[in-house]
Amino acid sequence: MADKILAKDKLGDFLGKLQADYEVYAPQEVEGKPQWAPVEESDKVLWDFSNTHTSPKDFFFPQTEIMMRFKNVQDHENGMVMEAEPPLANKRLLFNIRPCDAKAFQVLDLIFVQDEMTNDLFWKDKRDKTTLVGLACSDPCPSCFCTSMNCGPASTTGLDALVFDLGDKLLVRALTEKGEAVAEGLDDAAEADQAAAEEQTKAAEAQISSSVGMDKVNERSVMELYEAGMWDRVYENCLNCGTCTYVCPTCHCFDIQDETQGESGRRVRNWDNCMSWLFTMHGTGHNPRGAKKDRVRQRFMHKFKYIPVKRDGEIGCVGCGRCVLLCPVNIDVRRVVNDMNA
Amino acid sequence: MRNTYVPYPVRIKKAEVATEDKQLKTFLLEFINEQEGEDFNYIPGQFAELSVSGYGEIPIGIASSPTEGNDLLFTVNKVGSVSTQLHNMNEGDIMGVRGPLGNSYPLSEMEGKNIVIVAGGFAVTTLRSTMIWLLDPANRSKYGDITFIYGARTPGLLLYEEEWRQWRESGQANVNITIDREAEGWDGLVGFVPTVCEEVAPKPDNAVALICGPPVMIRFTQPVFDKLGWQPEQIVMSLENRMKCGIGICGRCNVGPEYVCKDGPVFTKAHLDQLPKEY
Numbered sequence: 001m002a003d004k005i006l007a008k009d010k011l012g013d014f015l016g017k018l019q020a021d022y023e024v025y026a027p028q029e030v031e032g033k034p035q036w037a038p039v040e041e042s043d044k045v046l047w048d049f050s051n052t053h054t055s056p057k058d059f060f061f062p063q064t065e066i067m068m069r070f071k072n073v074q075d076h077e078n079g080m081v082m083e084a085e086p087p088l089a090n091k092r093l094l095f096n097i098r099p100c101d102a103k104a105f106q107v108l109d110l111i112f113v114q115d116e117m118t119n120d121l122f123w124k125d126k127r128d129k130t131t132l133v134g135l136a137c138s139d140p141c142p143s144c145f146c147t148s149m150n151c152g153p154a155s156t157t158g159l160d161a162l163v164f165d166l167g168d169k170l171l172v173r174a175l176t177e178k179g180e181a182v183a184e185g186l187d188d189a190a191e192a193d194q195a196a197a198e199e200q201t202k203a204a205e206a207q208i209s210s211s212v213g214m215d216k217v218n219e220r221s222v223m224e225l226y227e228a229g230m231w232d233r234v235y236e237n238c239l240n241c242g243t244c245t246y247v248c249p250t251c252h253c254f255d256i257q258d259e260t261q262g263e264s265g266r267r268v269r270n271w272d273n274c275m276s277w278l279f280t281m282h283g284t285g286h287n288p289r290g291a292k293k294d295r296v297r298q299r300f301m302h303k304f305k306y307i308p309v310k311r312d313g314e315i316g317c318v319g320c321g322r323c324v325l326l327c328p329v330n331i332d333v334r335r336v337v338n339d340m341n342a
Numbered sequence: 343m344r345n346t347y348v349p350y351p352v353r354i355k356k357a358e359v360a361t362e363d364k365q366l367k368t369f370l371l372e373f374i375n376e377q378e379g380e381d382f383n384y385i386p387g388q389f390a391e392l393s394v395s396g397y398g399e400i401p402i403g404i405a406s407s408p409t410e411g412n413d414l415l416f417t418v419n420k421v422g423s424v425s426t427q428l429h430n431m432n433e434g435d436i437m438g439v440r441g442p443l444g445n446s447y448p449l450s451e452m453e454g455k456n457i458v459i460v461a462g463g464f465a466v467t468t469l470r471s472t473m474i475w476l477l478d479p480a481n482r483s484k485y486g487d488i489t490f491i492y493g494a495r496t497p498g499l500l501l502y503e504e505e506w507r508q509w510r511e512s513g514q515a516n517v518n519i520t521i522d523r524e525a526e527g528w529d530g531l532v533g534f535v536p537t538v539c540e541e542v543a544p545k546p547d548n549a550v551a552l553i554c555g556p557p558v559m560i561r562f563t564q565p566v567f568d569k570l571g572w573q574p575e576q577i578v579m580s581l582e583n584r585m586k587c588g589i590g591i592c593g594r595c596n597v598g599p600e601y602v603c604k605d606g607p608v609f610t611k612a613h614l615d616q617l618p619k620e621y
Contacts, residue, residue, distance in 0.1 A: 067347050067348075068345075068347065068348050070395040070396070072395065072396070072436075082348055082349060082351065082395065082438060083348070084345040084347065084348045111590075111591055112591060114590065117346055117443075117589055117604075118346075118589040118590050118591065118604065119343070119346060120346075120347075120589075120591060121343065121345050121346075121347075122347075221616070222598045222599060222616065222617065222618070223598075223616060223617070223618070226598070226618045252591065252593065253592055253593030253594065254586065254587070254591075254592045254593070255586055255592070256398065256399065256586045256587065256592070257398065258395065258396050258397060258398050260395075260396040265395060265396050267347075267395075269586075269592075272586075272592070272593070272594070274593060274594070279584075279594050280583065280584050280594050280595075280620075281584060282582070282583070282584055283400075283419075283421035283422045283425070283584075284421060288583060288597075288619075288620040288621050289620055294620065298596075298620075301598075302593070302596070305599070306596065306598060306599035307599075309599040310599050
């Protein structure tokens with residue numbers, strides 16, 4: 001499908017039409033921060049924002065999610081009723097998702113859906129029923145380092161369509177069938193508009209000032225990186241607060257807990273984080289990652305060595321920079337990786 | 343498609359206190375839906391999540407062998423809230439099983455070789471499964487000599503006595519059972535597992551060793567095998583770590599890039615030598 005053009009003042013009609021088929025969400029100002037919210041008025045949709053405060057991963061991997069409901073009925077022929085939560089009822093569309101966040105979901109697809117046994121239907125159902133329309137970055141912030149992480153301001157991986165903000169109009173590039181369904185009916189873009197989009201991307205790429213090297217990280221063995229002396233310095237400031245894991249679009253560790261009321265209850269999964277001491281503690285009290293250093297090292301090794309080793313070089317980081325901005329003690333992932341790569 | 347997080351309902355067919363300290367209880371579980379039992383295809387070395395609704399799930403090695411039919415055997419140590427609740431449950435009660443999970447012992451690669459099995463304490467569970475499987479008439483002829491070395495602190499802490507006595511009587515395996523210190527009424531071997539390994543001195547030629555036990559046993563058994571000339575590639579171990587999902591996603595049981603729940607729990611010593619000791 002050729003690139004399409006949409007006048008910005010027609011956005012309300014465009015999104016209104018989509019709302020007949022999808023629940024439409026977009027970054028809007030909520031409590032003074034750019035955050036994901038259902039679109040009610042199209043003029044509330046943000047265009048001038050670096051990225052949302054937290055990642056949109058909870059659309060697919062909610063902070064708390066019911067996995068199944070159970071009921072103890074010992075006299076029932078089945079003894080106990082255990083039923084998985086029903087699938088998502090409606091199709092969803094995330095409008096103006098940043099390319100880095102979309103890329104994160106493609107990485108997570110490789111982890112949540114691996115084979116017949118490792119086939120997380122909760123994740124897959126929501127992914128299948130959601131269309132991602134990206135917004136190319138024209139003004140990356142100083143904490144962005146996507147271009148070092150197999151990604152970029154106009155990266156298309158994981159997206160169904162990509163929108164370029166050209167001021168009073170939008171260039172809409174469909175990338176998949178789902179994306180074509182969104183762009184259908186729009187007018188073709190002029191060559192000048194396409195050129196403007198390319199220019200914008202080049203300028204955005206040039207504006208990304210931080211770079212992170214991965215070449216030596218890739219070459220070195222797991223044990224060489226694991227035993228590096230740098231970890232003794234990195235962990236010292238860390239509070240193990242877990243903020244980095246909650247705001248990270250690729251962090252996906254979870255806990256499973258049962259909640260009951262009377263004879264019935266539900267099994268839920270909650271975001272968990274590898275910074276927590278309890279995360280790995282055995283029933284016996286033995287803890288394989290009992291020291292703070294072990295846990296801090298785990299987070300970086302997981303993203304930059306373990307995932308690449310297991311997933312054909314994919315990195316468990318997309319360079320969105322949220323952890324850089326929100327870490328209360330200023331641990332900078334770029335510096336950590338550069339130290340790993342030194 | 344079936345949701346792998348939803349357990350199969352099972353009924354507790356038999357629940358028996360297994361050791362004198364009452365810390366271990368053995369459960370025989372029967373599938374409520376027969377077809378699910380038929381389809382639960384597992385190999386010795388694999389584990390399952392035992393699921394007690396309202397309490398949670400625990401990963402436990404499968405102690406039965408698929409050659410014994412569809413019922414599943416588990417021996418559970420009472421340590422946390424799920425295992426304590428499980429110990430309080432009775433025959434006839436309903437619970438759930440999710441699995442089979444993890445890889446298994448490399449039984450097909452072990453064909454044609456002599457097998458040495460070393461177990462300490464209640465780590466013997468999946469090795470019981472392996473022994474039953476190996477000694478099954480359909481499988482026994484595919485393997486060479488089988489040596490079984492198993493130790494516990496006291497006679498009352500030894501599991502599966504009926505089974506190992508039978509293995510010994512059958513003459514199909516060289517069975518060595520030991521306890522830590524002399525005890526009244528015990529006329530078998532006395533001494534720690536590493537010492538017994540030294541005495542039995544299994545030869546490394548064309549052989550594979552499966553070694554499972556508490557860290558202290560592993561630490562002292564390893565040098566014995568090293569001295570006998572065993573190579574790290576010949577030594578197979580099974581790891582335990584805290585788990586939740588059991589299918590390689592939730593992020594806590596990893597040892598370096600390997601998830602104990604999915605890539606393990608069974609690893610060769612050679613492989614473990616390349617990984618952090620986070621277990």
